[in-house]
Amino acid sequence: MSGVSVTKGSKDAVPAAGDLVVLSNVNKHFGALHVLQDIDLTIARGEVVVVIGPSGSGKSTLCRTINRLETIDSGTITIDDRPLPQEGKELARLRADVGMVFQSFNLFAHKTVLENVMLGQVKVRRTEKKAAETKARALLDRVGVGTQADKYPAQLSGGQQQRVAIARALAMDPKVMLFDEPTSALDPEMINEVLEVMQQLARDGMTMVVVTHEMGFARSAANRVVFMADGKIVEQATPEEFFSNPRSDRAKDFLSKILHH
Amino acid sequence: MNVLLDHFPEFRDGFIGTVSITAVSSVIALVLGVLVAGFRVSPVPPLRFFGTLWVNLLRNTPLTLLFLVSFFVVPEIFFPGMSPFVLGALALGFYTSAFVAEAVRSGISTVPLGQAEAARSLGMTFSQTLRMIVLPQATRTVLPPLSSIFIALTKNSAIAGAFSVTELFGWTTLMSEQGYAIGPIFVWVAAAYLVVTFSISGIFRVLERRMEVAR
Numbered sequence: 001m002s003g004v005s006v007t008k009g010s011k012d013a014v015p016a017a018g019d020l021v022v023l024s025n026v027n028k029h030f031g032a033l034h035v036l037q038d039i040d041l042t043i044a045r046g047e048v049v050v051v052i053g054p055s056g057s058g059k060s061t062l063c064r065t066i067n068r069l070e071t072i073d074s075g076t077i078t079i080d081d082r083p084l085p086q087e088g089k090e091l092a093r094l095r096a097d098v099g100m101v102f103q104s105f106n107l108f109a110h111k112t113v114l115e116n117v118m119l120g121q122v123k124v125r126r127t128e129k130k131a132a133e134t135k136a137r138a139l140l141d142r143v144g145v146g147t148q149a150d151k152y153p154a155q156l157s158g159g160q161q162q163r164v165a166i167a168r169a170l171a172m173d174p175k176v177m178l179f180d181e182p183t184s185a186l187d188p189e190m191i192n193e194v195l196e197v198m199q200q201l202a203r204d205g206m207t208m209v210v211v212t213h214e215m216g217f218a219r220s221a222a223n224r225v226v227f228m229a230d231g232k233i234v235e236q237a238t239p240e241e242f243f244s245n246p247r248s249d250r251a252k253d254f255l256s257k258i259l260h261h
Numbered sequence: 262m263n264v265l266l267d268h269f270p271e272f273r274d275g276f277i278g279t280v281s282i283t284a285v286s287s288v289i290a291l292v293l294g295v296l297v298a299g300f301r302v303s304p305v306p307p308l309r310f311f312g313t314l315w316v317n318l319l320r321n322t323p324l325t326l327l328f329l330v331s332f333f334v335v336p337e338i339f340f341p342g343m344s345p346f347v348l349g350a351l352a353l354g355f356y357t358s359a360f361v362a363e364a365v366r367s368g369i370s371t372v373p374l375g376q377a378e379a380a381r382s383l384g385m386t387f388s389q390t391l392r393m394i395v396l397p398q399a400t401r402t403v404l405p406p407l408s409s410i411f412i413a414l415t416k417n418s419a420i421a422g423a424f425s426v427t428e429l430f431g432w433t434t435l436m437s438e439q440g441y442a443i444g445p446i447f448v449w450v451a452a453a454y455l456v457v458t459f460s461i462s463g464i465f466r467v468l469e470r471r472m473e474v475a476r
Contacts, residue, residue: 087387098382123385
């Protein structure tokens, strides 16, 4: 556990009305493996949902289906009441509204940090270069890497790269942010700097879906914890409920393995 | 020795011919090759099919046969009155584009998948992702095989000589018909080809080195 202790901000505030992301009856197979089984999940505007579970439980896949990086076999996914379109221009437009942060950062290796944060604004949003640069620099300052703007991603530490990746996603003014194990590839001493940025985002009211193994983050920033195992959502509860009094045996087993050492 | 001095203007014209047909068909091959490589990795099945067909058809056809088609079928059916130079450049360019496409495709697959995923999740379209993110990063890996492909193209351009395009190899036929000894003729022609092919490898070496510092 990273031991991030930040006061719960948006947690007690009631999320703004309306469902932003709705998955209903979603199924997906990887060959014979049934990775997502009848998934129903609704994420309200402003809500921070943390998805936890053992490896191979399908939580990353779930996260990736929301912006259709993974296709689904059956069921429906809607974002802002619009079903996910087929691959093409319309899907590209929708993806621009859904920020994604990857485990392995995936910053564009041939572009500087600043260019990474400007690219989407200029090429997708058609923002003017000047305005895009101003915004990019402001976002880089906000995540604490403003001084690194002219370096290439490879010259940055993992924690810095991940914060740039968050800034890159934020530059598109997304309606929802997806985090696919954002701290799993980081050295322990860099996890906190990334989690702090995410805490701040949560406090500012961003709708977030976070797949993570950071229980500290789940406790302090989540409105809701979704526990997945073997391709199913086993349990959903507030962090207090989930961590102090898990209902399912699967969750009890999982928590006993990770919390007591 | 005499053969070069006696017929230097023809030799020079041949050299210029080889350089120009190589240059023009290189451009055709590069443009078509990158385009077809894009088709081959496209999410649209008909484009993928077209790309695969293009590569397999052109790569597996003997170049001489393509020249025959280009010189005797294309003018009859499509565009009459094209110069031998244009027809030759088209045949060479189309043929080589299949090899360029495969080299570029191999370069595309060396770029980590996450790069394209990140671009797509920013809302970039497939072609934006390919042009702005994947191809620039694939370029460095593609350069060494491209260099070989263009050297092969230079030497393949000799076939155009048989189809009345003025180029280096045609000069050998011309000279031997005039009774010059074949040995010296070949030495001079080989030297001229070496100038072109060494220039190509030199250009690519410079490009490779420049790409290295870019990161």
